[in-house]
Amino acid sequence: MVGATGRTGRLLVKKLSKRGYSVRALARDPAKAKILFGxxxxxxxxxxxxxxxxxxxxxxxxxxxxxxxxxHFGGSEGPKYVDYLGVANLVEVVREFQVGHFVLISSVGVSKPFHSMNLFGKVLKWKRRGEEALRESGLSYTIIRPGGLLDEEGGVTTKLYSARGTSLMG
Ligand SMILES: NC(=O)c1ccc[n+]([C@@H]2O[C@H](COP(=O)([O-])OP(=O)(O)OC[C@H]3O[C@@H](n4cnc5c(N)ncnc54)[C@H](OP(=O)(O)O)[C@@H]3O)[C@@H](O)[C@H]2O)c1
Structure with missing residues (x-):
């Protein structure tokens, strides 16, 4: 799990582990991850x-x-360096080691150049480029494009899926 210490990543690590999957948590700060995951x-x-x-x-x-x-406005920690170039690095390593599947959490709106989210460090533009690096890799993949994420019970929003090479939303 890359981004394991984030709001979504930490939930995924815990939920997948609970379901019996063996999960590796990748973190820039292992001490932070240790507090989260023990x-x-x-x-x-x-x-x-x-x-x-x-x-x-x-x-x-x-x-x-x-x-x-x-x-969003993170300079060298911003979307260009993480969501695009960082994801492209990960794609390269995943290819090298012939990993079976790559799941990328992207964002709603990436196909809309004038989306308001692009006011925030061009986040959607760089996420789109990250998606492209994955799509062009030849890997088996799933791209998820969520809207605003809430840590609460679901059931009020629509689930839409982006299957290999097919965008159903955003
Ligand atoms: N939250 C939403 O409403 C929402 C909506 C649409 C799309 N998304 C997308 O969904 C994904 C997850 O969102 P989130 O809200 O859970 O994110 P988040 O809480 O901001 O967490 C971001 C994660 O990325 C990690 N990270 C940042 N730079 C990194 C790097 N260079 N190398 C490795 N890890 C790095 C952070 O690690 P540190 O702990 O070390 O900082 C953190 O674990 C993101 O791609 C986000 O853009 C989120």
């Missing part, structure tokens, strides 16, 4: 911007989930 998932130090840190956590896994996201 012993439920092995923690690997890694940074999407440092491709050499991605090989150890990725080697030998069946699937990679990327729930990482850059800081």
């Amino acid at each position: 012993g439920i998932a092995p923690i690997y130090r890694g940074d999407l911007q440092k491709i050499e840190t991605l090989t150890k956590p990725v080697r030998g896994v069946r699937a990679v989930v990327c729930a990482a996201g850059g800081v």
